[in-house]
Amino acid sequence: MNEQHYQKVLFRRKLVGKVLAFMCVMAAFSAFVLLVVLISKIFYDGWAYLNWDFITNFPSRFPSKAGVLSALTGSLWVIGLTCLIALPVGVGASIYLEEFAPKNRFTKLIDLNISNLAGVPSIVYGILGLVIFVRGFGFGRSILSASMTMALLILPIIIISSKEAIKAIPNATRYAALALGATRWQTVRDHVIPSALPAMMTGIILAVSRAIGESAPLLVVGALGYVAFNPKTPMDSFTVLPIQIFNWAARPKAEFHQLAASGIIVLLVVLLAMNSLAILIRYRYQRKLK
Amino acid sequence: MTSSPSGTDSLFARLLKLVTSQKHREKPVHAFLFFSAFVSVLTTFGIVWVLVKESLPFFAKVSVFDYLLGTQWNPLFRPQSFGVLPLVCGTFLIAFGAALVAIPFGVGTAIFLSEYASDRLRNFVKPVLEILSGIPTVVYGYFALTFITPILQKIFPSTEVFNALSGSIVVGIMALPMVASLSDDAMRSVPNALRYASYALGSTKFETSFRIVFPAALSGIVASFVLAISRAIGETMAVTLASGATPKLTLNPLESIQTMTAYIVQVSLGDTPQGTIEYQTIFVIGLTLFFITLMMNILSNRVLAKYKMRYET
Numbered sequence: 001m002n003e004q005h006y007q008k009v010l011f012r013r014k015l016v017g018k019v020l021a022f023m024c025v026m027a028a029f030s031a032f033v034l035l036v037v038l039i040s041k042i043f044y045d046g047w048a049y050l051n052w053d054f055i056t057n058f059p060s061r062f063p064s065k066a067g068v069l070s071a072l073t074g075s076l077w078v079i080g081l082t083c084l085i086a087l088p089v090g091v092g093a094s095i096y097l098e099e100f101a102p103k104n105r106f107t108k109l110i111d112l113n114i115s116n117l118a119g120v121p122s123i124v125y126g127i128l129g130l131v132i133f134v135r136g137f138g139f140g141r142s143i144l145s146a147s148m149t150m151a152l153l154i155l156p157i158i159i160i161s162s163k164e165a166i167k168a169i170p171n172a173t174r175y176a177a178l179a180l181g182a183t184r185w186q187t188v189r190d191h192v193i194p195s196a197l198p199a200m201m202t203g204i205i206l207a208v209s210r211a212i213g214e215s216a217p218l219l220v221v222g223a224l225g226y227v228a229f230n231p232k233t234p235m236d237s238f239t240v241l242p243i244q245i246f247n248w249a250a251r252p253k254a255e256f257h258q259l260a261a262s263g264i265i266v267l268l269v270v271l272l273a274m275n276s277l278a279i280l281i282r283y284r285y286q287r288k289l290k
Numbered sequence: 291m292t293s294s295p296s297g298t299d300s301l302f303a304r305l306l307k308l309v310t311s312q313k314h315r316e317k318p319v320h321a322f323l324f325f326s327a328f329v330s331v332l333t334t335f336g337i338v339w340v341l342v343k344e345s346l347p348f349f350a351k352v353s354v355f356d357y358l359l360g361t362q363w364n365p366l367f368r369p370q371s372f373g374v375l376p377l378v379c380g381t382f383l384i385a386f387g388a389a390l391v392a393i394p395f396g397v398g399t400a401i402f403l404s405e406y407a408s409d410r411l412r413n414f415v416k417p418v419l420e421i422l423s424g425i426p427t428v429v430y431g432y433f434a435l436t437f438i439t440p441i442l443q444k445i446f447p448s449t450e451v452f453n454a455l456s457g458s459i460v461v462g463i464m465a466l467p468m469v470a471s472l473s474d475d476a477m478r479s480v481p482n483a484l485r486y487a488s489y490a491l492g493s494t495k496f497e498t499s500f501r502i503v504f505p506a507a508l509s510g511i512v513a514s515f516v517l518a519i520s521r522a523i524g525e526t527m528a529v530t531l532a533s534g535a536t537p538k539l540t541l542n543p544l545e546s547i548q549t550m551t552a553y554i555v556q557v558s559l560g561d562t563p564q565g566t567i568e569y570q571t572i573f574v575i576g577l578t579l580f581f582i583t584l585m586m587n588i589l590s591n592r593v594l595a596k597y598k599m600r601y602e603t
Contacts (some may be wrong), residue, residue, distance in 0.1 A: 117330055
């Protein structure tokens with residue numbers, strides 16, 4: 001009698017467990033379904049306008065003549081300058097914090113500050129850039145202002161991932177160099193950085209991908225909606241791919257929605273290229289370690 | 291200890307000189323490295339200074355109470371009113387809806403990843419999550435506007451073209467990978483001894499996962515919720531595209547609303563003259579936004595710190 005009751009309850013417990021576990025599997029699977037739906041929807045919409053002219057034309061009122069050339073060059077300009085600013089500063093900060101900083105309250109404060117900065121909404125960086133770079137430094141609504149704003153935005157991500165990469169280098173490397181009479185900077189420059197570089201690159205490329213897709217702060221800094229020329233200097237006005245996409249998507253006409261989808265495909269291809277690079281670097285690095 | 295051969299002595303002195311001069315030459319490098327780290331402090335000060343300084347003239351004209359408790363937000367047309375509640379309401383409507391999507395799906399995914407999945411399945415699901423989190427927000431905005439909203443309109447005919455629901459669904463999808471991977475990390479760091487003890491007492495697999503591992507990792511999981519909600523509050527492009535520009539004190543997710551971030555975009559896209567009270571509102575909203583997300587991030591750090599201590603002792 002008792003045994004029977006136990007078996008009944010056990011069966012029910014196992015059944016409930018199986019049903020709920022199945023729901024967890026479905027939750028995980030739904031992420032995959034979503035991704036497939038998202039990508040197919042975009043390709044379905046964007047295929048029509050996607051041809052070579054779309055890459056080489058400037059935006060236009062007429063959907064059939066519109067292209068992403070100015071947005072694409074704008075994005076390349078902004079990303080290039082952002083890297084020039086953010087990479088030395090970000091890597092420098094992570095070296096300082098991991099290798100040179102004394103273990104005191106000030107260092108702790110900087111660390112805490114960086115993790116808080118990583119959580120600040122991107123649009124707030126836009127407001128900072130508007131007041132400091134556009135107006136304060138007088139750079140105007142230019143590529144330079146946009147890149148400096150973007151650099152501040154991705155700095156926390158670069159610093160956090162580079163710190164992890166430096167942390168992973170065993171102390172034996174440092175002691176060996178120091179024992180041979182190298183200064184701390186020589187140790188870092190000739191031994192720590194070269195070994196940490198591949199892991200650092202992965203984090204850096206992820207941060208740069210984030211910058212490529214980010215648009216909210218640049219709207220505040222003053223990217224233009226319609227640019228029919230290629231920027232020549234860092235002081236030129238500009239637009240970037242995500243903002244061009246935003247402009248098209250915000251229009252009511254269906255043709256412009258299709259253009260937005262074509263723009264998204266171009267953006268995704270750029271991102272995919274960046275991320276493949278990151279994976280390639282990680283792969284080569286892992287093989288080297290073996 | 292008295293005297294050493296003069297040759298070694300001078301060699302030692304020369305070495306010492308070499309090292310000292312090398313150290314001297316490295317001073318600028320040290321200065322640069324320190325400056326790099328200091329940039330982050332400057333950024334924080336810059337943000338706080340800019341937001342506070344530009345908000346002060348606004349609060350000279352509008353009282354803090356009228357701002358925080360006012361139920362009408364209409365700064366761009368006359369008669370103007372500056373009550374932030376409709377924007378806060380819109381923002382939290384989005385964040386709440388996003389949490390309803392991201393939390394169950396994220397936690398489900400995390401339980402699957404940490405307790406059930408084989409390595410092969412894990413290596414399949416993880417990259418999918420990484421890709422989802424790497425897709426630019428403007429793409430999600432497009433998806434909400436052109437895919438989710440039409441579906442919603444078929445289900446609920448009263449759905450407006452811009453509506454809070456569609457925005458909160460995509461923001462939820464965006465936050466899902468974060469909840470999933472942080473909760474997964476938290477559950478994986480629960481020691482196996484707890485699982486074995488639970489099995490030994492006769493629990494089933496799911497009872498172990500849900501009643502033992504889940505509560506043990508709860509602080510890490512809660513921290514991921516708070517971070518996800520904070521991310522949803524700061525989300526800009528998707529909600530601007532999908533949820534409209536109608537500041538409204540409503541709880542109906544099928545209506546058009548406006549979030550704090552979408553308002554900042556609206557003013558940035560227009561040509562509001564600098565120095566006017568309309569222009570100052572973006573700094574006030576920015577300050578409010580900064581304050582809310584900062585509080586949430588500090589909260590999640592606190593929760594996490596507590597959780598770390600539990601496993602170190």
